[in-house]
Amino acid sequence: MATIKVFEDLEIWKLSRVLCEDINIVANNSELKKDYRLYNQIDGSSGSIMDNIAEGFERNGNKEFIQFLSIAKASCGETRSQLYRVFDRKYVNENDFNKLKEQTIVLSKMIGGFITYLKNSEFQGSKYKSEQKP
Numbered sequence: 001m002a003t004i005k006v007f008e009d010l011e012i013w014k015l016s017r018v019l020c021e022d023i024n025i026v027a028n029n030s031e032l033k034k035d036y037r038l039y040n041q042i043d044g045s046s047g048s049i050m051d052n053i054a055e056g057f058e059r060n061g062n063k064e065f066i067q068f069l070s071i072a073k074a075s076c077g078e079t080r081s082q083l084y085r086v087f088d089r090k091y092v093n094e095n096d097f098n099k100l101k102e103q104t105i106v107l108s109k110m111i112g113g114f115i116t117y118l119k120n121s122e123f124q125g126s127k128y129k130s131e132q133k134p
Contacts, residue, residue, distance in 0.1 A: 007057035007058065010053060010057065012072075012107065015103070016049040016072070016107060019046055019049065019107060020050055023100065026086070026091070026092050027039055027043065027091075035089065035091070042083070045079040048078075049076050049107070052075065053068065053072050062118045070115065073115070076104050076108040083104065
């Protein structure tokens, strides 16, 4: 019996979920929660990383998946930029900032590597598989 693949098995999705939660912890344990605009922006961009990975995976085609991974990678960069504002406004200490920033860098590199892998893959996605006849 074939194993059904789910986006929750993807390492990049798991790491993006951890990043999102780590940012939420910082936000809820600092004055960032009172800076509604910045809080909403970083909450949205960090959530966008994991959401776009999931949505692209569920499209069942490499071309669309790559497009959504590209959006997820961009959201990762956006989150990293917002972390600088969070740090500059003293909502997070330098140690936590560096940890979160490193998470975004690692995740961005992993997403980029996965995009390269998919671009070079001969398999184009399950929706393009022809049905096998018995």
